[in-house]
Amino acid sequence: MSDRPSANDRLTDVELDASIGRSTPDVEHERAVAIFDLVEENSFHPVADEGEGPYRLKLSLVDAKLMFAVSREDGEPVVTHILSLTPFRRIVKDYFLICESYYAAIRSSTPSQIEAIDMGRRGMHNEGSQTLRDRLAGKIEVDFDTARRLFTLVCVLHWRG
Template sequence: MADKRLVAVEIDEDTLSSSGPDAEHERRVAIFDLIEENSFGVRDDDRGPYVLHLSMMERKLVFDIRLEDQTKVHMFILSISPFRGIIRDYFMICENYYSAIKTQSPHQIEAIDMARRGIHNEGSNLLAERLENKIDVDFDTSRRLFTLICALHAGQTRAPT
């Protein structure tokens, strides 16, 4: 039986370069968490495990899925447009959360964190819907992939012009 999981994620630095050490750290952590535990299967493919190559083409995220020996399995392009509002809201509430840690009561911090998790879940659900009929993922993997997309987006939006 095939191993339905990711064993590596590779980022194309030419199209998805990070904007500095903080953005690079966020990416490494997101990739580590994703690789550590995931359920990832390509629809109508029973080989696996997989390596995910991510790049950007015309402001869209390219998922190039391969086997460990680099045999191409499937490639598709994911529009980031439907995620922009959720990602913006997620970054804003994360900033509020980090500010609240310094000055707010535990109850207020918990309320902000619940809102942060809710927005993250919204993005994760949208991602699972967009991956439907292409990639089979469980909810936790969808959450980890959404975290990685946010980390990639943070590196792009904060890059110097």
């Protein structure tokens, strides 16, 4: 990819395969919001692709691994990458714990306590986003904000409600 990304190096659609399964209405809402936010603003380019997007992304779970199936907007396949979810287990678990603390703090803590917990929550989210970006390196180029949105979706996929 050139130093100056193309305006077409982006996702226009993100689909969750039936393998992901469905959950409670609250979790489904969070998934929909995560997908909307990702499609609304992103920078995404498969490294091996000589062409350009825009792209569609289909996420599936295969043997406890996350499969990224990338196609062009017209459905023509571009590339498929499979990532182990193992490197994310601790981060997602810690992220959920700190989110629980944050939501509990909102109900009973001082603004400064809430802010401190929120800073930790954002830091953990950043760590997960960087881990995802590192795991995609050499496969799919994403900017940090896109990695954050994708990590949010990875977290929502783990959230059972």
